Amino acid sequence: MAVTGTDTRTPDSFGTVGVLGAGVIGLGVAADLALHGFRVNLVDHDPAQCASAPARLAEAARIAPMLRPGFPASADRAEAAVQIGTDPAALAECTLIVENVTERLDVKEDVYRLLDTLVTPTAVVAVNTSSIPVARLAAHLSRPERVIGVHFMNPPYLTSAVEVMRPEATTDATLARVGELATLLRKKTIVVGDFPGFVSNRVSHLFFNEAARVIEEHGVAPETVDRIFRDCFGHRMGPLQTADLIGLDTVLHTLDHLRDATGAPRFDSCALLRDMVHRGQLGRKTQQGFYTYQHPAREVPS
Ligand SMILES: NC(=O)c1ccc[n+]([C@@H]2O[C@H](COP(=O)([O-])OP(=O)(O)OC[C@H]3O[C@@H](n4cnc5c(N)ncnc54)[C@H](O)[C@@H]3O)[C@@H](O)[C@H]2O)c1
Structure with a gap:
C-alpha cells in the first residue's frame, strides 16, 4: 500500500x-x-x-x-x-x-x-x-x-x-x-505494519550479518563479497559497503534488537561485527569499516 x-x-x-x-x-x-x-x-x-x-x-x-x-x-x-x-x-x-x-x-x-x-x-x-x-x-x-x-x-x-x-x-x-x-x-x-525490523531491515540485516560471517569463517575479501552482489546480481552496492554506509554500530544495535524482540538465533550478530564495533571501526563515519575511507563527512557511496 x-x-x-x-x-x-x-x-x-x-x-x-x-x-x-x-x-x-x-x-x-x-x-x-x-x-x-x-x-x-x-x-x-x-x-x-x-x-x-x-x-x-x-x-x-x-x-x-x-x-x-x-x-x-x-x-x-x-x-x-x-x-x-x-x-x-x-x-x-x-x-x-x-x-x-x-x-x-x-x-x-x-x-x-x-x-x-x-x-x-x-x-x-x-x-x-x-x-x-x-x-x-x-x-x-x-x-x-x-x-x-x-x-x-x-x-x-x-x-x-x-x-x-x-x-x-x-x-x-x-x-x-x-x-x-x-x-x-x-x-x-x-x-x-509495525513489527520489529519492518520489511527492510528484517531482511537486510540478515544479509549484512551473513556477509560478515563469510569473511570471518572463510576469509573471503570484502571486495569479493561485494563484487558478487554488484556484478552478478546487479545491486548498486554490496552488503558490506551498505553496512559501512549505515554505520556498523547501528547495524549491531539493530541485530541485537531483532534478536531480543523475536527470540530468533538467526539474528545473533557474528563475532567479526562485534569486534569491529568494539574497536571503533564503525564504517564511513569513522573512516574505517570493512573498507577505509578518506572523507569522514561524505555520506554518499563512492
Ligand atoms: N544510518 C542509517 O542508514 C539509518 C537509516 C535509517 C534509520 N536509521 C535510524 O536512525 C537513528 C539514528 O541512526 P544514525 O545512523 O544516524 O546514528 P548515529 O549514531 O550516527 O547518530 C545518532 C545521533 O543521536 C544523537 N543522540 C543520542 N541521544 C540523543 C538525545 N537524547 N538527544 C539528542 N540527540 C541524541 C547522538 O548524539 C548522535 O548524533 C537510529 O534509530 C537508526 O536505527 C539509521
Missing part, C-alpha cells in the same frame, strides 16, 4: 520541521528537507555533532544536486535554512519532528518522554528507527495517534521512497501528513 499526499501543501505550510539527532541519517534528513525548501531546526545533545554539522551539511548540499537533479533550493539557501543546536526546546515550535537518535530502546524511550513535554498537541512525530516497533515509543506520548514510523534510507537526499510503519493507533490524518511530506521530498511511501 502507498499513500500519496495532496498537492495543496508547500514546504512553507509546514512551518519549521524538527530533526532530532544529527548523526548519519539525521544530518541527511535535514539536508534533504532543506534542499526541498523546508525550514529545519536540527537538534543533537552532543555539542561535537552540532559543531561538525555545518560542514557535513555543506558537503551533502554540494553533492546531492549532482547526483539527484531538481532540488528546488540552492545549496547556499539549504544551508541557511537549517538552525543547529543542542537545546531540545527548539522542537517546541515544530509542526512535524523526525526523530533520529541512537538505535537503543532505552535512549529512544527517554527521548519520547522528553518529547511529550515539548511538542504541540497538533505536531506529528515521525520515528526514524531501524528496528524498534513504533507503538512502543508512541506509548510514551500522550497523543500516540500522531506518531508514525518513517524509515528514511541512507542517504535520504538521493532516495526516492520511504518505508512507512503504521501502528494501529495512528490516524489517517497523520498518515496523510506524512504522505504530503514525502510528496514534497519527491519520495513515494511504502506502508508496512
